[in-house]
Amino acid sequence: MVETFNSSAPIYLQLVERINRQILRGELKPGDKLPSVRDMGIQSGVNPNTVSRTYRELEGMKIVETRRGQGTFVTENHEILQNMREQLKQEEISHFVASMKAMGYSGHEIMNGLKTFLTHAEGSESE
Amino acid sequence: MSAWISLVKKEFRLGLPALLFTVIALIFIVGLAGYFGARHGHGISAAAIAALVLIPIHIFYLLCYMFDSLQKERKKLHLWLHNPLPGYSLLLAKLVSALIAMSITLFLSCVIVLFGLKFSSDNKEIFHAFSWSNIFSTGIFSVINIYLFALDFAIWFIFLWVFYRMLTRRIGGFLSFIITLVLFGVLAYLDNLLSGTRFYEWLTHWGKVSLVDILTGFNFNFSLNHGSHLSVDNTTVFYIGSYVFEAIIVAILFCITSWILDKKIEV
């Protein structure tokens, strides 16, 4: 099936995010080759031009590099990948905190709630 | 060229039901005539006469075939017209497949007639007046004229069809039909008017050939042994000029038709 995209953000940015997550999860490793623009388009049901724009965006972020005549590869520069990892974490936390604050929770409550949640979650994982 | 040949094949396939229908109708009519004739002891003659009557009706064959073919295309105009070939190619493909179909039933009719002449004892007297070569030469002359008339009618028809289709998207079906009819009437009237004039005579009355020339000519060529028994006073005269004139008119009509098909037809 064609993967679904949500309606709030540009498709090429959603694809950027998708690829970033694949790298974080280790599905794409440093030095791995990304599918060709065409194949990526077919896989994700997206216009090849959109895929090109995605790859250009990733290139701008230095997360991938295009080698002439060979294709597009995930960077082997671990510092950049580490930065990306850090940045995504910050983004996700700020989203979370912002919506918690919007509901009226204090920083302290959030911290405690998170601690308790994680203890429970890790406890159930180890069982 | 191969694109065009493939198109002719498609047209022939499109017209195949019409061809089968005419062949079956021919066999049915001849068979029926033969059956009733046989009750009175003249089966072969009756069948041959029926076939003989059917031969001149072939002048309407191409017209009917084109009508059928174009009507079938009416719902598929976006298919038929979405083609890089020029309009005259599209139309010629239809005409050629129509000619092939016509030749099949015309040939069948002629064979039945000849068969009847050969094997029916009723026709002995005919051979007193005509020799086989006379019959062949008359036949060939008639068949050529049947083809020419059939082509003439068919081209007039596709011209009117295309003209009607051009108008129908612009001013509606009813009015288009009336205008097409009026156009046909006017053209027929003008043609009639023209053919009465000295100018027309001057234009077409050249290349005089009398039928008897042809017949005896053929006679002479085909069978030196048989004498001609035709009397010369029954000569029909015709002019090559009038054929050329009609051919030019039909060619002009065909060009206009192709142009309308390329530039003015809407799907």
Next chain:
Amino acid sequence: MIKLEHVTKRYLKATALKTIHVTLETGKIYGLIGSNGSGKSTTLKLIAGLIQPTKGSIEVDGIRVDRRIAAKVSYLSELDEYYGFYNVRQTIDFFASQFSDFNREKAETIRDYMKLDPESKVKHLSKGNRGRLKMVLTLAREVPVILMDEPLSGLDPMVRDSIVKGLISFIDLEHQVILITTHEIKEVETLLDEVIVIKNGEIAGQCNVDDLRYEQNMTIVEWMTKIYE
């Protein structure tokens, strides 16, 4: 490249298009959307040279169009009338014979991809399979312009999915421009570069799909709804 300048199309009873200006560039997929009767099909037929503008001019690759622009344009009609006496293979053969740019191998690949039985008679095909056959015939041509009138209409989700994916797989964006009319906007949203909204025979808006999302935070459906309000 397709260029429509000052194009007006009047029919017997109604004006279908009013002074349209559009330029479509090679390398992009355009979506033409709008309500029923807004002039979408008329626009496609005009570009295919199958109808003539009342006013204005239409050019494909600098050539003023008439019927014979078929040499440069592959047109998929919203009708699915084919010659019923042919089977799938014969229909493909016939198209291959008529268009010199028809790529037999590609047609075979697409037919295979669309899981069409070459021996089935066209008149016995289901609606879904007729839709698939149309895709085979339209996309197998190596042609600069592809026009598709409602390629998804009336088809079930599986067929729509195979058609959208087939489109991405088999078009050649380096050399082609594709113009699609559709009501199934959500299905083609990820497919389009640009979208043109047409309303009552006039162009009501044209923009890049991702820019629309980025700058106005709107999907095509939302944008079209806003224009039609």
